[in-house]
Amino acid sequence: MFLAGMVAVLVAMVLALARAFLGPGLYDRILAINMVGTKTVLFIAVGGFLFGRPAFLDIGLFYALVNFVATVAVLRLTHYRELGVLPREEPW
Amino acid sequence: MVSAGVVLDLVSAGLLVAGGLFAVSGGLGLLRLPDFYTRVHAVGLTDSAGAGLILLGLLLQAPDWATAVRLVLILLFLLLTGPTATQALAQAARRDGVKIWLDGEPER
Amino acid sequence: MPTLTFLTAFLFGVLVATAVAITRIRALYVAAMLAALFSLVLASLFVLLDAPDVAFTEAAVGAGVSTVLFLSVLALTRSREAVTPRRKRWPATLAVLLAGGTLLFASQDLPPFGASDTPVQRHPVTGTYLVESTREIDIPNAVTAVLASYRGYDTLGELVVIFTAGVAVLLLLTRLPDPATPPGHPAGPPRGGVVLADYRVLRVVSKLLLPPILLFACYVLFHGEYGPGGGFQAGVILAAGVVLFGLVFGLDRARQVLPRPALLVLIAAGVLLYTGVGLAGLLLGGAFLDYDPLRPGGPPAGQHLGILLVETGVGITVAAVMTAVFFGFAGRGVSR
Numbered sequence: 001m002f003l004a005g006m007v008a009v010l011v012a013m014v015l016a017l018a019r020a021f022l023g024p025g026l027y028d029r030i031l032a033i034n035m036v037g038t039k040t041v042l043f044i045a046v047g048g049f050l051f052g053r054p055a056f057l058d059i060g061l062f063y064a065l066v067n068f069v070a071t072v073a074v075l076r077l078t079h080y081r082e083l084g085v086l087p088r089e090e091p092w
Numbered sequence: 093m094v095s096a097g098v099v100l101d102l103v104s105a106g107l108l109v110a111g112g113l114f115a116v117s118g119g120l121g122l123l124r125l126p127d128f129y130t131r132v133h134a135v136g137l138t139d140s141a142g143a144g145l146i147l148l149g150l151l152l153q154a155p156d157w158a159t160a161v162r163l164v165l166i167l168l169f170l171l172l173t174g175p176t177a178t179q180a181l182a183q184a185a186r187r188d189g190v191k192i193w194l195d196g197e198p199e200r
Numbered sequence: 201m202p203t204l205t206f207l208t209a210f211l212f213g214v215l216v217a218t219a220v221a222i223t224r225i226r227a228l229y230v231a232a233m234l235a236a237l238f239s240l241v242l243a244s245l246f247v248l249l250d251a252p253d254v255a256f257t258e259a260a261v262g263a264g265v266s267t268v269l270f271l272s273v274l275a276l277t278r279s280r281e282a283v284t285p286r287r288k289r290w291p292a293t294l295a296v297l298l299a300g301g302t303l304l305f306a307s308q309d310l311p312p313f314g315a316s317d318t319p320v321q322r323h324p325v326t327g328t329y330l331v332e333s334t335r336e337i338d339i340p341n342a343v344t345a346v347l348a349s350y351r352g353y354d355t356l357g358e359l360v361v362i363f364t365a366g367v368a369v370l371l372l373l374t375r376l377p378d379p380a381t382p383p384g385h386p387a388g389p390p391r392g393g394v395v396l397a398d399y400r401v402l403r404v405v406s407k408l409l410l411p412p413i414l415l416f417a418c419y420v421l422f423h424g425e426y427g428p429g430g431g432f433q434a435g436v437i438l439a440a441g442v443v444l445f446g447l448v449f450g451l452d453r454a455r456q457v458l459p460r461p462a463l464l465v466l467i468a469a470g471v472l473l474y475t476g477v478g479l480a481g482l483l484l485g486g487a488f489l490d491y492d493p494l495r496p497g498g499p500p501a502g503q504h505l506g507i508l509l510v511e512t513g514v515g516i517t518v519a520a521v522m523t524a525v526f527f528g529f530a531g532r533g534v535s536r
Contacts, residue, residue: 001105003203005146008112010210012142015119017214019131020237021221024200026229027128027185033233034177035122035135037263038170039115040240042146044247045166046108049150050203055427056247057162058420059256062437063243064166065413066264068173069440069447070236072402074229075184076447077271077530176405183399 002050009046013039030074037067104152111145114138127193127200128185136178143170204248211245226281232270239263252428253343260436265522268443272529338500339425339507347430348507352489356474359514363471366521370464373528406448413441421515425504431511435518442523451531463524470517477509 013036020032041064048056118138125131147167154160193200218238222231239262246255284292311318320326333345347355417437424430446454477489484493491506492499 001101001108004105005108005112005149006207008109008116009146010207012115012119014214015116015123017217017237019122020234021217025128025190026227027181027188027190028131029230029233031128031131031135031178031181032122033237034181035118035139036237037240038139038143038174040244041166041170042115042143043244045147045150045163047244047247049153051250053250053252054155054159054162056252057159057166058423058428059243059247059252059259061162061166061169061416062256062420062433063240063259063263064169064173065416065437065440066259068177068409069444070264070267071177071181072406072444072447073268073271074233075180077268077275172405172409176401180399180402 002046005046006043006050009039009042013043030071034067034071037063037070041067100152104149107145107149107152111142111147111149114142114145118142126197128190129182129192132178132182132185136175139174139178140171143167143174208245208248211241211248215241215245226283228274228279228281229271231281232267232274235270236263236267239266253341253430253433256428256433257436260433260440264440265436268526269529272526276529336499337503337507339504341425341427341429343428344424344430344507344511348510349491349503352478352491352510355510355514356478356489359471359474359517362521363467363517366467366517366524369525369528375531403448406444410441410445413437413444417441417515417519421511422508424511425507431514432518434511435515436522438515438519439522439526442519443526446526446530451527455527455531458523458527460527463520463527466516466520467524468517470513470515470520473513473516474510477506477513481506 016032016035016039020029020036023029023032041060044056044060044063048054048060115138118134121134121138122131125134144167147163147170151160151163151167154163191200215238218234218241222234222238225231225234239258242262243255243259246252246258315321329346329350330342333339333342333350337345337349339345417434420429420437421431421434424434442454442458445457477491477494479488481490481493482488486493492502494502494505
């Protein structure tokens with residue numbers, strides 16, 4: 001049963017990787033790599049149960065965080081068309 | 093009379109399979125859909141749904157409280173940050189001028 | 201078991217495919233993202249090999265910090281790789297073949313994986329680390345016991361290496377204030393251009409997430425004795441939180457939270473804490489970096505205190521160095 005979940009997660013990872021290699025343009029690749037990141041978190045979670053090591057869940061939580069920060073970083077640092085435009089100041 | 097353990101296992105298996113199906117369908121959508129914005133739909137929806145179902149399935153099999161709490165934390169984190177990341181990605185692409193696919197155009 | 205072999209083989213295949221793709225793609229932003237993917241798959245492999253601390257560190261450094269730094273650098277230069285002329289490819293190919301060939305040749309001498317007569321199994325030091333540590337140090341995570349106590353001197357050296365790297369980056373990247381502009385005068389549009397605070401969803405979620413991220417960093421630091429984790433990983437998580445804040449709310453506000461003088465003090469503080477613990481052991485009658493005399497209750501109590509202080513020192517310096525490096529790179533602004 002865990003094995004079925006693991007296989008499904010791996011298949012989804014391969015499909016997303018195909019898009020990461022193919023995807024015309026940068027944004028498709030960012031999306032695909034974000035999805036591979038989430039699938040890796042699931043892989044680590046299911047793998048922890050499959051191999052009897054629940055301590056892996058700490059790594060899964062940490063990787064979910066790293067995935068999010070890396071996606072935000074790519075957005076911020078590749079958004080080069082909007083440079084020089086001053087942002088509107090929101091109250092908070 | 094079916095024991096609680098077997099029922100738990102069955103429900104867990106069902107959740108895991110359902111979550112797996114969502115994940116795979118998200119991957120398929122990522123490959124087959126014609127443009128970036130449609131792919132964002134596929135990924136955003138199925139990431140949250142698939143991750144939620146798989147983690148709920150694992151939660152029912154958790155051996156102790158510490159593991160269960162960690163699973164719940166991962167679940168909350170993924171549910172919170174997954175849609176945020178895809179929304180920000182789509183908005184950034186819109187601002188950057190990525191064009192929306194219209195019916196009849198070649199796939200991009 | 202065949203599942204493990206299949207999974208490992210599959211992940212290695214993905215690794216090779218990613219590496220080939222990185223070398224072939226000339227759009228460097230994409231290559232940076234694929235490098236993050238590479239580190240991610242490598243971290244999964246480490247998880248499969250039952251090495252969670254290494255997986256933690258690999259995920260942190262390879263997929264988190266390195267990606268952010270690569271992307272910051274790409275914002276400063278051209279982002280498309282120039283084609284290498286043919287005559288320059290031969291020395292590079294030769295070097296790669298030589299290095300790879302030597303490694304492959306040397307790996308023939310390695311004992312089979314998991315065999316019962318490898319030096320790791322036979323050497324008495326393994327018995328000391330695994331068995332004696334429960335008596336002398338009494339923490340469940342043997343990796344932390346080795347890292348922070350038995351090999352504490354090595355870890356101090358690694359910390360000084362990180363410290364030196366941070367100092368070197370700061371020396372290279374610090375922009376001295378322009379003498380023509382009087383202090384207090386606004387320097388023009390905010391350096392770093394666009395701020396992601398325009399994206400309301402992202403802004404709210406980031407504000408919500410920052411306290412849990414900092415709490416998680418503290419948890420990883422203190423829990424490093426019982427599970428995978430420790431000072432280095434905690435420092436990286438802290439830095440990731442500050443990077444998230446800086447990316448979403450702008451570098452100027454992040455600099456207000458952690459101004460340069462505070463960062464400089466923190467970079468040194470961790471190393472001083474570590475060395476201070478070592479000297480305290482010396483002054484209290486033991487050797488340098490001997491934690492036993494730190495507390496009157498006998499060896500395990502002193503070891504616990506020593507390991508805690510030492511890991512905190514590592515975490516502080518790592519977090520401060522990574523934050524300073526990020527500010528240094530990203531703060532130069534995009535000049536195109």
